[in-house]
Each structure stands twice: as structure tokens, then as C-alpha cells.
Amino acid sequence: MNALHEPLPQGRSEDPVLAMERLLGMANQIGDFFAPYPPARRAEGIRNHLRTYWDPRMRDALLAHIDGGGSGLAEHVLQGALLLRDGEPKKGYYGPPKA
Amino acid sequence: MPNPIKPERSVVTTCAYCGVGCNFKAETHQGRVVRMIPWKDGKANHGHSCIKGRFAFDYYNHPDRILKPMIRDSIDEVWHEVSWEHAFEFAAARFRRIQKRHGARSIGAVSSSRCTNEEIFLVQKLARAVFGNNNIDNCARICHSPTQFGLSATVGWGAASQHFDSILQADVIMVVGANPTEGHPVFGSLLKRRVRQGARLIVIDPRQTETVRSPHVVADVHLALRPGTNVAVLDSIAHVVVREKLYNEAFVRERCEWHEFEHWAGLVGSERYAPEVIGPQAGLDPEDIRRAARLYASGPNSAIYYGLGVTEHSQGSTGVMCLGNLSLACGMLGREGVGVNPLRGQGNVQGGSCLGSWPHVFSGYRFVTDDEVRGSFEAEWGVTLDAEPGLRLPNMFDAALTGHFRGMFIMGEDPVQSDPNQDHTIAAMREMECVVVQDLFLNETAKYAHVFLPGSSSLEKDGTFTGAERRVNRVRKVVEPLAGLQDWEIVVKLMNAMGYPVHYDHAGQVLDEVARLSPAYKGLSFELLDRVGSAQWPVDENAPEGTEVLHRERFPRANGRGTFMLTEYVPTRERTSDQHPLLLTTGRILSQYNVGTQTRRTANNHWHAEDLLEISAGDAAVRGIKDGDRVWLSSRFGATQLRARLSTRVNPGVVYTTFHHVETRVNVVTSDLSDWATNCPEYKVTAVEVSLVAPAGVAAAGRGEPRREGARAGAQGGNAAPVAGHESGASRAEAHA
Numbered sequence: 075m076n077a078l079h080e081p082l083p084q085g086r087s088e089d090p091v092l093a094m095e096r097l098l099g100m101a102n103q104i105g106d107f108f109a110p111y112p113p114a115r116r117a118e119g120i121r122n123h124l125r126t127y128w129d130p131r132m133r134d135a136l137l138a139h140i141d142g143g144g145s146g147l148a149e150h151v152l153q154g155a156l157l158l159r160d161g162e163p164k165k166g167y168y169g170p171p172k173a
Numbered sequence: 174m175p176n177p178i179k180p181e182r183s184v185v186t187t188c189a190y191c192g193v194g195c196n197f198k199a200e201t202h203q204g205r206v207v208r209m210i211p212w213k214d215g216k217a218n219h220g221h222s223c224i225k226g227r228f229a230f231d232y233y234n235h236p237d238r239i240l241k242p243m244i245r246d247s248i249d250e251v252w253h254e255v256s257w258e259h260a261f262e263f264a265a266a267r268f269r270r271i272q273k274r275h276g277a278r279s280i281g282a283v284s285s286s287r288c289t290n291e292e293i294f295l296v297q298k299l300a301r302a303v304f305g306n307n308n309i310d311n312c313a314r315i316c317h318s319p320t321q322f323g324l325s326a327t328v329g330w331g332a333a334s335q336h337f338d339s340i341l342q343a344d345v346i347m348v349v350g351a352n353p354t355e356g357h358p359v360f361g362s363l364l365k366r367r368v369r370q371g372a373r374l375i376v377i378d379p380r381q382t383e384t385v386r387s388p389h390v391v392a393d394v395h396l397a398l399r400p401g402t403n404v405a406v407l408d409s410i411a412h413v414v415v416r417e418k419l420y421n422e423a424f425v426r427e428r429c430e431w432h433e434f435e436h437w438a439g440l441v442g443s444e445r446y447a448p449e450v451i452g453p454q455a456g457l458d459p460e461d462i463r464r465a466a467r468l469y470a471s472g473p474n475s476a477i478y479y480g481l482g483v484t485e486h487s488q489g490s491t492g493v494m495c496l497g498n499l500s501l502a503c504g505m506l507g508r509e510g511v512g513v514n515p516l517r518g519q520g521n522v523q524g525g526s527c528l529g530s531w532p533h534v535f536s537g538y539r540f541v542t543d544d545e546v547r548g549s550f551e552a553e554w555g556v557t558l559d560a561e562p563g564l565r566l567p568n569m570f571d572a573a574l575t576g577h578f579r580g581m582f583i584m585g586e587d588p589v590q591s592d593p594n595q596d597h598t599i600a601a602m603r604e605m606e607c608v609v610v611q612d613l614f615l616n617e618t619a620k621y622a623h624v625f626l627p628g629s630s631s632l633e634k635d636g637t638f639t640g641a642e643r644r645v646n647r648v649r650k651v652v653e654p655l656a657g658l659q660d661w662e663i664v665v666k667l668m669n670a671m672g673y674p675v676h677y678d679h680a681g682q683v684l685d686e687v688a689r690l691s692p693a694y695k696g697l698s699f700e701l702l703d704r705v706g707s708a709q710w711p712v713d714e715n716a717p718e719g720t721e722v723l724h725r726e727r728f729p730r731a732n733g734r735g736t737f738m739l740t741e742y743v744p745t746r747e748r749t750s751d752q753h754p755l756l757l758t759t760g761r762i763l764s765q766y767n768v769g770t771q772t773r774r775t776a777n778n779h780w781h782a783e784d785l786l787e788i789s790a791g792d793a794a795v796r797g798i799k800d801g802d803r804v805w806l807s808s809r810f811g812a813t814q815l816r817a818r819l820s821t822r823v824n825p826g827v828v829y830t831t832f833h834h835v836e837t838r839v840n841v842v843t844s845d846l847s848d849w850a851t852n853c854p855e856y857k858v859t860a861v862e863v864s865l866v867a868p869a870g871v872a873a874a875g876r877g878e879p880r881r882e883g884a885r886a887g888a889q890g891g892n893a894a895p896v897a898g899h900e901s902g903a904s905r906a907e908a909h910a
Contacts, residue, residue: 091564091578092571103743103849107491110440110739123850126542127533129568130561131278131577 090135097136098146105151113150120154133158178202185212187638187646188226189287189631190766192517193217193337193359194640195226196707199632199651206230206632206651216707217337217640223358224777225766232774233630233655237614240656243625248603252625257658261670264582264624267607268304268671271580277559279578280607281308281569284530285585286522288660289636289648291683293521293528294536295664296584300563302554303673307541307563308578311530312586313522314566315593318851319484320515321526321538323493326738327501329729331538332523334512335476336642336709336721340367342510345468345475347375349496350403350482350857351516354383355763357641360516364478365390375465377406378482379758380787380829381822394465397824400756401858402455404488405742406462407495409451411441413466414502420470424504428728429735437498437737446742456824470503474510481518482758485857487745490850494738501735507724517641519767520631524639527694527710528687532563537691553690556673566592567845567852570601580607582667584660585628589617590768590835593843593854594810611663614770617835626663627656634659635680637702639710643720645697646707745858747844749826753808753860755792756827757842765833773833784837787820787829788863796863803866806830808859811841814866828863 090097101124108119124133136155144152180200188195188209196215200208209230213220242260243252255263271279282304284296293311300309313321321331328334337360340346346364353361361384368374374392376385385395398406414420415438425434444450448459469475477500483492496513505511517523529536539546541562551558564572566588572578592598602608602621610619611626619625631638633654639645650659658666661680668675677683681699688697696712708719727733749756764780765772772778786806788798798804800819805812806828815830815837823829832839846855 089575089577091575092568093575096571100849100852103487106743107741107849110741126540127562127565127850129278129532129564132568 090138091129091131092135094135094139097132098139101136101151101155102146102148105148105154108154109150116150117154117157120151121157121160124155124158178207180207183210184649184651185647186632186649186651187520188222189520189638189648190223190225190229190771191357192519192522192641193357194520194638194642194644194646195222195359196646197222197226199230201651204652205234214706217642217644217646218359221359221362224764224780225358225772229766229772229775229777230632231776232771233613233632235614235774237774238655239613239615239625239627242627245623248621248623257666260624260626261666264607264609264626264667265670265672267623268580268582271606272304275577275579277304278306278308278563280304280580280582281306281310281564281578282582283566283584283586283588284309284311284525286312286519286525287585287631289521289631289634289680290524290528290639290645290687291636291680292584292661292664293525293530294683294687295661295668296582297529297536298554298675299582299664299668301541301550301558302556303668303671305556306559307532307561308569309530309563310532310566310569311525312519312591313525314852315485315591315854315856316481316518317484317515317522317526318853319489319493319848322490322850323738324497324513324515325538326490326736327494327497328506328513328724328735330723331526332643332723333514333641334506334723335509335514336644337363339509339512339722340364340476340478343367343372343474343476344472344510345373345375347377347465347469347475347477348384349377349407349477349479350484350492351478351480352378352382352384352760353478353480353516354387356480356518356761357516358763360641373468375468377403377465379824379827380760382760394461394468396455396457396461396465399454399456399824400758400827401486401745401747402451402742403483403486403492404495404740405446405451406455406457407492407499408441408446408740408742409448409455409462410466410469411437411495411499411502412443412446413448413463414470414499415442417467419467420502421504425502428504428507429501429737430732433737434502437502437739440739440741456826469499472503472505472511474508475503475505476511477505477513478516479514480516482857484515484848484853485855487747487846487848487855488743489848489853489855491738491740491743495740497735498737498740501737506735507722507726509722512722515641520640521638523641523643524637524645527639527691529691532565535690536687537693550690553686565852567847567854570598573601573604576604579605581605582609582611583618583622584611584664587612587616587618587768587770589621590840593840593856594845595838595840596811597845609667611660616770626667628663629654629656629659634661636661637684637697643709644707645694645702645710645712645719647699647702745846745855747846747855747858747860749860753862754826755861755863757806757808757859757861758827758829758857759832759839760829762831762833765831767833768835769833781831781833784815784831784834784839785818786815786863787818787823789821789823789825789827790819791825792828792863793817793819796865798863798865805864805866806842806861807864808842808844808861810844810859813838813841817863828861
């Protein structure tokens with residue numbers, strides 16, 4: 075299949091796509107929702123939400139922040155976000171995974 | 174009395190105001206619309222109408238209409254009128270230049286519920302197939318995006334389960350965060366009719382609305398909760414249902430995931446959601462919470478109707494899930510007279526949701542990350558599509574401030590006026606290198622635009638709208654487009670100018686493409702709608718003329734069962750303080766519509782000439798405020814002025830206003846907090862202070878403009894007092910409807 079337009083570079087600046095303070099606030103809010111779930115479902119729920127709804131640049135910025143220590147991020151959000159690196163196929167998704 | 178104007182022609186079409194979707198006969202005389210007659214065969218309105226649809230149509234012919242395309246190099250220059258071709262070439266060259274320098278994902282698009290399904294679908298196609306990214310959003314982002322998320326998670330589809338007439342078989346009606354007698358008047362009348370016939374009414378709303386008490390109709394229970402405590406109160410209602418075993422065990426076992434029900438029952442059944450615990454937090458009598466729970470669960474047919482008072486919160490999606498959970502637990506889905514139903518604020522905001530103007534799903538709510546789904550769109554459109562979700566509208570503005578987002582196509586939207594924290598939005602708009610606005614009027618956002626494309630009103634184009642009851646209804650061209658092109662034609666020509674060759678003979682061919690790519694719309698066509706009048710999706714081989722009631726046998730989820738979400742209450746971070754001790758909430762009034770772009774340009778404006786701040790007598794007295802005084806309304810984001818009205822409709826500690834007038838600038842005050850799942854702004858809860866404006870000539874210290882703690886430095890220019898006749902756009906602004 076031919077792409078209509080020439081391949082274009084995907085972004086340029088080294089700074090995060092959204093201010094880190096905003097990303098951390100959003101990530102922790104997502105963590106607040108999934109907090110009552112058992113640990114494995116909680117982590118997968120956070121991962122799935124980030125994968126389905128966040129622009130990849132937002133996810134990359136969050137992971138880079140975690141690599142730098144992840145300050146300001148709730149521990150269970152950090153654990154869920156790290157699952158983004160597990161390489162599972164991407165699927166769209168509403169709500170937490172089933173038990 | 175003889176009719177002074179004899180109509181020459183009459184066209185049946187659909188009202189473009191609220192989400193009820195009334196049909197009208199639009200009558201013309203000498204090429205001009207002179208009368209809108211409610212159509213008795215309209216399946217949503219049965220010949221009824223409100224004073225917006227009936228009388229407020231003349232905006233389309235208002236002298237403020239812009240009828241020529243315009244461009245300018247920078248937002249500090251004056252506009253130059255140009256030909257359509259020149260405007261398209263200018264916009265296309267700028268967009269391509271930005272993408273070459275900053276990447277494919279550096280531009281995006283926003284569509285509008287003021288536009289038809291066909292137009293919304295094409296804007297999605299513009300972003301995905303031509304821009305080559307998924308930076309596409311629509312105004313449902315700021316109103317009912319939590320509905321899509323919360324109902325999809327629990328019952329499978331983010332839309333009303335019923336048709337409007339279903340309410341005539343309801344025994345108990347629960348209205349949450351909505352005021353249908355003002356916001357959805359024709360449906361509001363149907364609701365009141367059913368209550369007069371004996372149905373019981375529960376209203377959950379911080380304010381004593383018309384729905385709570387009006388002649389002949391009084392709610393059995395009114396939970397006047399403190400703004401921001403929806404989830405706590407709905408969990409507390411669920412607590413009573415669980416603890417008193419009022420749930421429908423047979424329904425849950427047969428139709429739902431039982432183990433998820435048990436998880437949920439464990440959460441809401443815990444002591445922390447007992448009415449005696451939640452009541453004091455929410456400002457309610459615990460016994461009223463118990464009464465509401467028992468009444469709802471007793472049915473036998475109980476129906477939930479809700480609005481933006483549920484969704485526009487930091488826990489908006491959780492609030493919607495609470496309603497999904499509750500209706501599943503009590504077995505109130507899958508037949509006439511029951512259901513969970515969002516009252517959509519705008520004519521086609523349901524269509525905005527269905528037609529794929531989202532960064533994560535195509536039309537038909539199917540994920541861009543799904544290879545098979547994306548493949549079907551790639552085959553139809555002949556291009557490779559981005560497999561990753563794009564930026565949402567608030568993310569676009571945030572990314573503009575970091576330099577990652579530099580160009581935007583905006584159709585029929587006015588984000589500067591309708592989005593929260595206006596100073597922040599303006600600062601983001603000023604950073605962009607190419608903003609293209611397609612609208613009827615030079616709206617607030619157009620002040621920051623480089624290209625203006627004159628759009629067409631719903632009286633000037635062909636297409637379809639999808640109402641709040643999933644009803645797809647024909648919009649028919651009554652008069653020729655004043656600026657020469659229908660909105661969908663403008664989008665196609667912009668696509669062509671950007672190098673994507675596509676052509677449609679008429680809007681019906683766009684709907685045919687929608688039908689090929691979206692399962693719920695599969696059986697829809699202009700031909701079908703012209704034959705049967707209108708049809709509620711899903712329309713397919715199983716339901717060739719549409720579906721009135723959803724979920725009769727199964728829920729549209731993989732295993733066919735409804736499920737329960739854990740809805741823990743997390744209080745908003747927006748809190749009252751010594752500086753901002755009151756909570757502001759907002760709503761609409763019958764005669765005006767949203768930011769008023771259309772209704773203010775008609776005689777309806779005489780019914781509601783200004784927005785007033787409702788405040789309780791006690792809160793007013795301690796501030797020295799009398800009825801009719803001009804006051805400052807200030808938050809940590811900004812301040813604005815309006816007149817106060819002493820009112821018993823609001824409880825002490827709560828103030829309320831409408832947002833129909835540009836001068837009120839309520840969104841200077843509203844916060845930038847948003848829903849955890851969807852980023853829908855938290856319009857309904859802002860901590861504020863109210864103070865008397867110094868009378869003319871008095872400039873005593875402490876009586877001038879309130880100090881704006883934490884206010885952003887975005888007010889540099891462009892934010893001056895709006896000039897009359899130069900305000901908002903053809904836009905919507907579901908903002909707090």
C-alpha cells in the first residue's frame with residue numbers, strides 16, 4: 075500500500091510533548107481509579123489505559139521520567155507504566171482486565 | 174388573523190440545537206427561511222418544540238455572517254479576503270510546511286456537534302488519511318466523553334439504552350446532574366407528563382432546578398448534594414442496594430459477570446459508603462439517600478437520565494460507571510421503561526462520538542490500535558494509517574506550549590470561549606503557526622487564526638444528525654449555502670489541496686462510506702431515512718429500520734455480559750479555601766443555547782439578556798451584596814464580573830450561573846482539572862470568591878479587582894474586553910450545558 079504523502083519525521087524537540095507536571099498529574103489520577111483492584115489487575119489496567127489513550131510521545135516521556143527515578147509518581151502507577159515495555163500486542167480496551 | 178407571509182416552499186429537517194433532535198418543517202419565502210413549524214411525524218418530538226428550535230433560526234441570516242474566505246500571515250495583521258482556491262492553497266501549504274519541519278504529528282483537527290455526521294466523518298478522514306496522524310478530537314471531549322468511556326466499560330456501548338418514548342413506561346425516574354426542562358425541553362415535557370401520570374421522581378442536583386419543583390410536578394426525593402460528591406453519593410445509594418439486598422440477583426447472575434458484581438458489592442458495601450458517613454460529606458440527610466436507593470431499586474421500571482452534572486468532573490467517567498453499575502445491579506436494562514440514558518447537550522454530539530472524531534477510535538468506536546479494524550480503513554482510503562492514538566484536545570493545547578503542536582483545523586468550534594482556563598487556551602493558540610477556523614461568525618478563536626473558511630449553517634446543507642436517543646435524522650438543505658459551499662464540501666476541498674484526491678457527488682455518498690466502515694451504521698442511507706423518516710442505530714441486517722431499546726438479550730461486550738467497575742470515591746483536588754470559600758457550578762436556560770452564538774443573534778435574547786450569579790441570601794449578606802449588585806467572581810485561575818441574584822435555588826456555599834453571554838467569560842474562572850480517563854474538564858466544580866464591585870468613582874483599596882493568586886500569565890493581549898458583535902462562533906460549546 076502506498077503512503078500518499080512522503081514519510082515525515084515524527085516530532086523533533088527533546089522536551090516532553092506535555093509538561094511533565096501535567097503528565098504526572100494525569101498518570102496519578104489514572105492510578106487513583108485503579109487503586110482498589112488487586113495488584114496484578116491494577117498494574118495491567120494502568121498499562122492498558124496508557125497504551126490505549128495516550129499519544130506514544132506522552133508514554134515515552136513518562137517512561138523516560140521513570141528511568142530517571144520516577145519522582146512524583148505513585149508506586150503502583152510506576153509499576154503499571156513499566157508494563158508498557160512488556161511487548162504484548164497492542165489492543166484497544168475499556169476498563170481493567172478481567173480477573 | 175391572516176398569515177402575512179405565505180410560504181412558498183417547505184422542507185422537513187432536523188433542529189440543530191439540543192440533543193433531542195426535533196423535526197421541523199422549515200418554510201421559506203423569497204429564498205429566506207421565515208418559519209419553523211414542528212413536524213408532527215418527527216419521531217423524537219411528535220409535533221412538539223421549544224422556543225429555541227421554533228423561534229431562534231434567524232441567526233443564519235445575521236449581518237455578522239462572514240461570507241468570503243480570509244487569510245493573514247500573522248494574527249496581528251488584518252484579514253484579507255481571498256478566493257476559495259487561494260485560501261485552500263494557503264492553508265495546505267502552511268500545514269505541510271509545519272509537518273516537514275516538525276513531524277507528521279505536529280498538527281491536528283477538531284470537529285463539532287454543530288456539523289453533520291458526514292462532515293464529522295470527513296474531518297476524521299482529513300486528520301487520519303491526509304495529516305497522517307490521529308490528532309483528531311471533537312467537542313464531546315469537553316462534555317460526554319466520560320459517557321462513552323463509563324458506559325462502554327459497564328454495558329458495552331457509550332450511548333442511551335432507550336428511545337425517548339420509553340419514559341412513558343417508567344415507574345421511577347432518576348435525573349442526575351441534568352435539567353431537561355431547560356436543557357432538553359421537549360424531552361423535559363415528556364418527563365413531566367409521565368410524573369403527572371404518577372411516576373416517582375428522584376433528582377440528584379446541587380440546585381433546586383425546574384425539574385425538582387414546578388407547577389404540577391414535584392420530585393419525591395431531591396438530593397441537593399455538594400458539587401463534586403457525585404461518586405460518593407452514588408456509591409452510597411449502591412451501598413443501600415447491596416446491604417438491604419435490593420439488587421436483582423437473577424438478572425445479575427443471568428446477564429452480568431457475577432464475580433465482578435461481588436467485587437463491586439464488597440467495595441460499595443463497605444462502611445465508608447454508608448449514608449451516615451457520606452451524608453455529612455455531601456451535605457445530605459442520610460435518610461434521603463436511603464429513600465432514593467429504595468425507590469430506585471423498587472421500580473418495577475426505573476430509568477436513569479443524566480447530564481453534564483455527572484460527566485464534567487475529575488471523576489466524570491467514574492460517575493457514569495456508578496450509573497451503569499446501579500442499573501445492572503437492579504436489573505434496569507433491556508426493556509421499555511428502564512435504562513441508563515445520557516442527555517446529550519447538542520444536536521449532533523452523539524454523532525460526534527459515533528463518527529470517529531477521537532484520537533483513539535475510528536467511527537463505530539473501534540480502536541485505531543486494532544490491526545484488523547485499521548486495515549479496513551486503509552483499504553477503503555488507500556493510505557497507510559497511524560497505529561498509535563493521537564493527542565486529545567486539551568493535550569493539543571498543552572503540546573502547543575511545549576512546541577510539539579503547531580497547526581490546527583477547527584470546524585464549528587470555539588475553544589477559546591468554550592474550553593476551561595481561558596488564559597491557558599489563549600497562550601496555546603498564540604504559539605501556533607497555522608490555525609484554520611471554519612465557522613459562520615468570527616468567533617473568539619478566530620482572533621488567533623490565520624485562515625478563516627466561511628461555513629454553512631444546518632439550514633444550508635445536507636446530511637444527518639444523531640440525537641441523544643441514537644436517532645439518525647436527516648438534515649436537509651433548505652436554502653443555498655450563503656458562502657457558496659456546504660461544510661462537507663469545504664473539508665473535501667482542503668483534502669484535495671493537501672494532495673488527497675477524493676470526490677463525493679453529494680453528502681449521501683459520505684454516509685454510504687460511513688455505513689461501509691461502521692457496523693452500527695451499516696444499514697443507514699439517505700434512501701432509508703427518506704423512506705422511514707429516521708432510525709436509531711444499530712441499523713443492520715438484524716434491525717433494518719433501527720433499534721429502539723438496547724441490551725434486550727445481550728450486552729455488546731465480548732462475552733455478552735454486563736460488568737461492574739470498582740468506583741472508589743476520590744475527592745477532586747479543587748477545594749475551597751479561605752481565599753475561595755464558595756463552589757461555583759453552571760448550567761443552561763431555556764431560551765438560550767450554550768455560548769449563545771446563535772440564540773443571542775435572535776430575538777430570544779430578550780428573554781435572557783445577561784447571565785446572573787445565583788447566590789444564597791446568607792452568603793450575599795456577609796459580603797454586603799444585594800440583589801442586582803455587580804460582583805466579581807474570582808478563582809485561582811481568573812476573575813470576571815456579572816450581576817448577583819439572591820436565590821433560594823442554591824444552598825449556602827454554592828453559587829451558580831449560566832454561560833450564554835460572551836461578556837460573562839465564565840471560562841476565565843474555571844479550573845484546568847479534568848476527568849481521570851478522558852480529560853473532560855471539571856467545569857462543574859470551581860472554588861471561587863464573590864465580592865462587590867466598587868461603585869463608579871470609588872477605588873478604595875480592597876474593593877477593586879480581586880487578587881488572582883496563581884493566575885497564569887497568559888492574559889497578554891487578545892484577552893481584552895470582547896467587542897459586541899465580534900464574539901463567539903457558530904460554534905457549540907457543550908461547555909457545561
